[in-house]
Amino acid sequence: MKKLEITIKPESLEKVKEILFEKGCTGMTVISAMGCGNQKGDQESTFFKGGNFRINLLPKIQVIAYVSDEIIEDVLISIHEQIASGQVGDGKVAVYAIEDLMRIRTSERGDKAL
Numbered sequence: 001m002k003k004l005e006i007t008i009k010p011e012s013l014e015k016v017k018e019i020l021f022e023k024g025c026t027g028m029t030v031i032s033a034m035g036c037g038n039q040k041g042d043q044e045s046t047f048f049k050g051g052n053f054r055i056n057l058l059p060k061i062q063v064i065a066y067v068s069d070e071i072i073e074d075v076l077i078s079i080h081e082q083i084a085s086g087q088v089g090d091g092k093v094a095v096y097a098i099e100d101l102m103r104i105r106t107s108e109r110g111d112k113a114l
């Protein structure tokens with residue numbers, strides 16, 4: 001099992017939701033966030049140029065999803081294919097190994113808890 005932490009522009013949320021459910025993900029948690037990447041929130045330049053510049057945090061969405069190892073590559077490929085715009089700021093996906101997962105209602109563990 002893996003935990004996906006998908007940080008995206010708010011307008012990409014609908015596509016990411018569709019991809020996750022289409023690929024067999026069973027649930028997700030969505031968090032409203034603020035963030036910046038290499039451009040430090042400057043939406044026009046490709047690289048941060050340094051100097052006197054205030055870091056600007058832009059509205060972002062984080063989608064947290066617990067997924068089986070079998071679908072992970074498919075999900076990552078689809079996110080790139082469907083979300084990459086050719087512009088900066090499309091976002092990032094962090095992939096974490098999950099040590100264990102429990103469904104509280106039944107106490108099922110591991111993949112059975114997905």
Ligand SMILES: Nc1ncnc2c1ncn2[C@@H]1O[C@H](COP(=O)(O)OP(=O)(O)OP(=O)(O)O)[C@@H](O)[C@H]1O
Nearest residue numbers: 007034035036037038039060087088089090091092
């Ligand atoms: N190193 C990081 N650590 C934590 N969060 C990050 C990091 N880089 C990016 N993020 C989060 O992801 C969001 C989108 O990042 P972004 O796509 O701009 O990354 P980037 O590396 O600057 O890529 P690009 O050059 O395509 O813009 C940021 O607003 C921030 O919320």
Ligand SMILES: [Mg+2]
Nearest residue numbers: 037038039089
């Ligand atoms: Mg960026």
